Amino acid sequence: MASQAAAATGLIGRTKDSSEGAAVGAMPGKPTGALRFGPFELDFDRYELRLDGRPVPLEPRTFDLIALLACNRGRTVTRDEIFRELWPGRFVSDAALSSQIRSARKALGDDGTRQAVIATVHGRGFRLRSNPDPDVAGSTPTTRHAPAQRHELLPCIAVLPCAPTGDDGRGAVIAEGLTEDLINALSRNRWMRVVTRNSAFALGRSGEPLDEVLDRLGADYAVTGSVRLAGDRVRAVFQVTQTPGLRCIWSERFDRPFRDIFDLQDELSELVAARIASQLGISEQKRAARLRPGSLGAWELYQLGSAEFYRFTGAGNRRCQELMRQSIARAPDFPEPYARLAYAMILESVYFDGPTDQTHLDEALRLADRSVMLDDQEANSFFALGRVQLARGEYGLAIDALETALELNPCHALSHCGLGDTLVSDGRPEAAIPCFERALALSPQDPFRWAFMSYRSLAHMFAGDCEGAVHWARSATLVPNAHYWARAKLISWLAHSGDLDAAHANVAPLKRGCPGFSREFARSRLFFVRDPSHLEFFLDGLRRAGVP
Template sequence: MQLAFGDYVLDSGRRELKRNSEQIALEPQVFDLLLFLVQNRDRVVTKDDLIAAVWNGRIVSDSTLTTRINAARKAVGDSGGRQILIKTYARKGIRFVGDVRSDTPGAGSAEPPEQVQEMPPALLPQGQAESSVGTASARVTSRAALDWGGKPTVAVLPFNNMSGDQEQEYFSDGITEDIITALSKYRSLVVIARNSSFAFKGAADVRQVGLSLGAEYLVKGSVRKIGQRLRITVQLVETEEGHHLWADRYDRDLQDLFKLQDEITTTIAARIEPEVGAAERLRVDRKAVPELHAWDFFRLGTKHFYKSTAADNLEAQRLFRRAIELDRSLAEAYGFLSYAIVLSMVYFDAEPNEERLNEAVVIGKRGVEHDDQDGLIRFMYGRALLAQKAYGDALAELETAIDLNPCLAVSYCGLGDSLTYEGRISEAIPYFQKAIDLSPYDPLRWAFYSYRALAHIFAQEFDLAADWAQRATRVPNAHYWAFSHRVSALGHLEYAEDLRVAIGELLQRKPDFTCRFARKRLFYVKNPEQLELYIEGLRRAGIPE
């Protein structure tokens, strides 16, 4: 039987794929997979369908399945990004969507494949179906995999031991395993299991390793111990083109080895996730609109979310709502939508009212209901609760967020901010510093500085408040509240020259800023003494009522 589509002819009898009479070499499993998809093109094929047909129901890792799907796409001139012929349906399966011409009727049913060939032992990761970190997020997969809805896939390769002492191998392996564990706490990522990554220990061609594992991003590095000094280098590589997205070096004194290992792995994990997120936002921005799926609309929404303007906030809300329409269980979209609604009242032009606040809380809670193990979603729900002045509930959510993901910088900032409104400022300051240390290049780092400045104002530490507010104003896309905090602090200090400049910068960004406006937008501050202290600083600075 011959099945033709475009310039291609798939011959099941000869087990051949040709394009314009030129034969294309295919591994037996790739041929069987492609034939099964074409024969069953009238429906979405699940992962279990493929395993039953191509592997006779044997246990197969997601990476093996992904590799075969990628190979089938490549053979017919398709890719995971384009999906012209082989299309992924998030959390459902894949389907061949090209127009097919058949020389025999009844092509809708599949026949069993004639032969099966396992992945060559040299490329077969050990323990493929296992996850040594104990979470579903740590299974091997990629964007083309069936179960992950387009989430980016990261593999952490074993760090090289550069110490010249094989007895130190345990430490470099330990660093690698801890980074895998830390990254698996980010629910926006799919992390390759430890056993699969370690099967490629010492491999020279890291790009080929990434393709074999089905990972779009690779983390690699080295550990060198000399005396009582330790140097760890780490790189983040985009697999498809081999581009280096980020690299850093960490030099430390060896004291408490386990404490040092925890510090390093937490810091590295906190840096990797934002870099992957930024790369994903750029990738989605380049895709044509008809190709976008729920996760793509979500990622486009985050791109606008982080721009921190009124127009971008509204566009982000629209895109998050569209993502939810396409996937009612996409927990991340609920979380970001909830937080975007809160910020529209605090930072932008939306009227702070009970209806909006209730909507933000309801949507945030729905996100938690869909995934109560995502630290970022718990953080965003906590911020919605804080906006309703439910400080106790907000603190509980933020503490849970940190328990779920100790690497998530925004949760520490949110916890510090919530403690500030409770008057527990001495407890709050270390949390702000922890957020800054964890994610020094975070797209929202201006908020880390700005909320810390507000805490110092409430503590009547006006010099510190002015300093931290000024740091916030130097970050690109810093909001006008950072400039307002600086004006309030300087108003209490009565620094006339600095005030003249600070007021000019504030009014340049918000010409209609008044004390009344500030009072209205600080609706979430429950303590009247805190609010009056802030407004008094604005009055002394000369901001009109």
């Protein structure tokens, strides 16, 4: 903590009993030891906020703000003081301060309406109350630690009213319908909390600044948008803003012909919901990575594991499994890490050098079943179950699970891809191709998009379209995080198309990606393929290309 905050309370160089609310050491300009208020404890040595002894996930600047207010408990800390302490020598907007206040309140179980812990002194600044209400402080579900109910772990998003432009009344009708449909579509993602329509509409139309609206709604993200009509064309623009900092993390424009209004709203709400879900996942992974290890809760561990998962490396997969098990240990009733762990185990068997024995597959099935048991309305749980069942050779059950996932959430791009892959394995490549088309349309920047393309190449090849197979396999290899299996498929399809020179040229990059790759290795990893002729066809292409 900076010297001004400590000097204001006369705490530098001496210690106070915790019953008086503070304990700081003699390090000039920076408190040490611990400071207690209500159920919370600030540990200056570990740079940690704890609630009843458990670390609370917190970003460094939010810690500094809470520390500044705590060291001046009962006194109003002016906005100018906060700016000087948190952003010395920098010019930042009022929105940045408002976002930090909101984050501090959230960490302390408070909000802008109750102000049970941090009070706003209008026109002056903020004050940490001398005696925070013990029945309120720490009660808001923000600590994300076990034991916790599932909703206590999840990020919150507010969809604010879409703004129509122009005098055409149709624009207002489309805008309001789009907002409602988008709330409904996003709500199908059970890993996020979506603010109700009435609350979002009431505050979204209040004219208050966005940061204050989000503070009152308790939202981590805001979706805003606009709709314009010009003749028979509709243009819709959407943005996602993240707090703190009111930073735009995603924006996209959609131009469509004006046709049946319900078809238009269905199409746009599903596309926007799928792309927002993908971006929020990436944003939450980055947020978790900024936290100190001691501040990680079940949700943050899950997100860090997901980031490792999407590296598509053997080491990343193993690290993912470790983090998922830690997340489960923190919150045993949190379904998402069970599903991700089950799928990581299957990818370990297929993509890397993990075990392929029945015991391994049985454990993956048990984890996927547990995820479904914890929440039978979660699409991702049924997706994981379907992928486990495919690896076990239970093709009909896999299709049933993936179709259930899509009934629960038609915007779940991974389930469209998984269903397509299973249909190919089941000998129905023509039926699979629309599944891959839908997956790519819903989430064109998905971390798994290389798989959407790579699996699609299988469908084209076994449907007799060699040119399409080569195109999609090559497209998959161009994605930065593409797994080496995508190149293996490209090599086989090029060989079968007669382009042996190109096939040979891709063997060296394949070996760089997987030095031990061989036809025998491929055979051992593709243990789940239903039709032996499909496996032999793939291996024959590798043989023609010179893969040992």
